[in-house]
Amino acid sequence: MNKPLLAALSALAIAGLGATPAVAAPQGKAAKAVTVTFAGTVSLSNCSGSVIRFPNSADSDPALVMTNGHCLETGFPEPGEVITGQSSSRTFGLLNSSGAKVATLRANQVVYSTMTDTDVTIYRLTTTYAAIKSSYGISPLTVQDTHPTAGTAIKVVSGYWKRIYSCNADGFVYRLKEGDWTWKDSLRYTSACNTIGGTSGSPVIDTTTGKVVAVNNTGNEDGERCTENNPCEVDESGKVTVRQGINYAEETYQIPACFTTGNKLNLSASGCTLPKP
Numbered sequence: 001m002n003k004p005l006l007a008a009l010s011a012l013a014i015a016g017l018g019a020t021p022a023v024a025a026p027q028g029k030a031a032k033a034v035t036v037t038f039a040g041t042v043s044l045s046n047c048s049g050s051v052i053r054f055p056n057s058a059d060s061d062p063a064l065v066m067t068n069g070h071c072l073e074t075g076f077p078e079p080g081e082v083i084t085g086q087s088s089s090r091t092f093g094l095l096n097s098s099g100a101k102v103a104t105l106r107a108n109q110v111v112y113s114t115m116t117d118t119d120v121t122i123y124r125l126t127t128t129y130a131a132i133k134s135s136y137g138i139s140p141l142t143v144q145d146t147h148p149t150a151g152t153a154i155k156v157v158s159g160y161w162k163r164i165y166s167c168n169a170d171g172f173v174y175r176l177k178e179g180d181w182t183w184k185d186s187l188r189y190t191s192a193c194n195t196i197g198g199t200s201g202s203p204v205i206d207t208t209t210g211k212v213v214a215v216n217n218t219g220n221e222d223g224e225r226c227t228e229n230n231p232c233e234v235d236e237s238g239k240v241t242v243r244q245g246i247n248y249a250e251e252t253y254q255i256p257a258c259f260t261t262g263n264k265l266n267l268s269a270s271g272c273t274l275p276k277p
Contacts, residue, residue: 001070001218002200034210037097040141041159047071048159050203053140054256059130061263065123067201068217069115077115079180082277086110099162102136111265116275117184118250119217144211145256153207156216160198167192178231187214187249195247204249219247
């Protein structure tokens with residue numbers, strides 16, 4: 001995993017990239033790439049994340065923050081474990097477009113967390129999208145509800161490091177195995193996205209739409225086979241491939257179908273395929 005940050009990494013000095021706020025892609029045949037910034041991303045104590053909304057979320061809904069399952073403050077969920085409705089008071093540093101912290105947001109619940117099939121934690125905040133927009137001028141990032149496309153230009157935006165990685169979606173992995181955990185249909189980056197510890201939970205943004213298509217979570221550090229911090233790819237026939245130095249994310253398009261009116265989790269909703277407790 002792009003593991004929660006260890007103290008040893010604190011000596012690293014990595015410069016952030018500042019830019020102007022993202023805007024919607026223009027209509028027409030030749031839509032230009034949006035400008036991806038830090039606006040709407042968050043820093044956690046040991047990971048990265050983002051304030052997210054779904055296509056049907058309302059401005060008055062409680063805001064949500066997304067990061068990795070392995071960033072959960074109570075420890076890694078076990079294989080097969082799904083956590084819902086767990087009390088939380090975790091705080092997040094809300095960033096503006098240039099990566100400056102403008103507010104501290106607080107959760108009151110872990111809505112959903114798992115490291116089975118995917119690697120995601122979704123927190124519910126004590127405030128709404130509208131209140132965040134009114135106070136800080138920052139809008140949430142929208143989670144795309146369709147499968148990402150190979151070759152798409154993407155950016156991985158780390159609120160922890162205040163660094164933006166640029167590359168492309170290289171392809172998709174039938175099964176990605178790391179230690180005791182297995183993830184399905186993972187997104188593999190091209191080599192330019194050389195993410196590190198602390199980038200866990202970063203939103204992966206399609207630069208054409210400005211929408212979140214995945215959540216950054218791991219990479220093969222040492223060339224080992226299927227061990228922690230050294231995930232391996234497993235295809236439909238069981239063939240194992242190790243790609244040292246290559247990093248991965250877990251797709252998020254399947255998440256919106258599991259949330260209903262008021263940003264409420266409903267794992268029994270039609271079309272919801274997330275693992276259930």
